[in-house]
Amino acid sequence: MILTSFQIISRVMGYPWPGYLELSELSISIFAFLGVAYAQRVDTHIRMELIVGNLQGRLKWFVEFFATFFGFTIILILIRYSYLFAVDAYQIGDTTYDYLYPTWPAKALVPIAFSIWALRLLLELFGYLRMLIFVKADPFAIPVTKTPEELASEEIKVTRE
Numbered sequence: 001m002i003l004t005s006f007q008i009i010s011r012v013m014g015y016p017w018p019g020y021l022e023l024s025e026l027s028i029s030i031f032a033f034l035g036v037a038y039a040q041r042v043d044t045h046i047r048m049e050l051i052v053g054n055l056q057g058r059l060k061w062f063v064e065f066f067a068t069f070f071g072f073t074i075i076l077i078l079i080r081y082s083y084l085f086a087v088d089a090y091q092i093g094d095t096t097y098d099y100l101y102p103t104w105p106a107k108a109l110v111p112i113a114f115s116i117w118a119l120r121l122l123l124e125l126f127g128y129l130r131m132l133i134f135v136k137a138d139p140f141a142i143p144v145t146k147t148p149e150e151l152a153s154e155e156i157k158v159t160r161e
Contacts, residue, residue: 030106065132075117124142
């Protein structure tokens with residue numbers, strides 16, 4: 001956003017920033033991929049709660065464990081191939097079309113971000129396994145879905161403070 005503001009002001013003053021569009025396209029990986037592990041942590045990612053939200057006990061934790069394990073496996077595959085893609089971009093000297101900015105730094109951020117996400121999913125796998133074994137334990141290191149009533153009461157509490 002700061003770069004966009006700078007680009008607009010410099011263009012109005014008659015000094016456009018060459019290669020701005022290419023730089024903004026390369027920076028998308030920073031914002032898109034590095035935020036997914038955080039979204040997983042605070043449970044703001046998109047989930048299908050229609051079935052899982054109505055399950056209870058060991059069955060719920062088993063379904064959550066299985067779904068997280070499936071996601072973890074996919075992320076491991078994506079880490080491998082995004083790493084190979086970034087290494088390939090570095091080796092061939094891949095650049096943008098107009099101003100020849102190197103693309104490998106942006107491509108290298110993808111496997112790094114996926115690795116952080118994989119660590120988060122691994123932590124959740126241990127949390128779900130713990131809940132499978134000790135059903136009555138308090139959830140730890142896993143996202144806990146709140147009911148609409150709980151969310152509304154939290155919002156009311158925040159607005160009153």
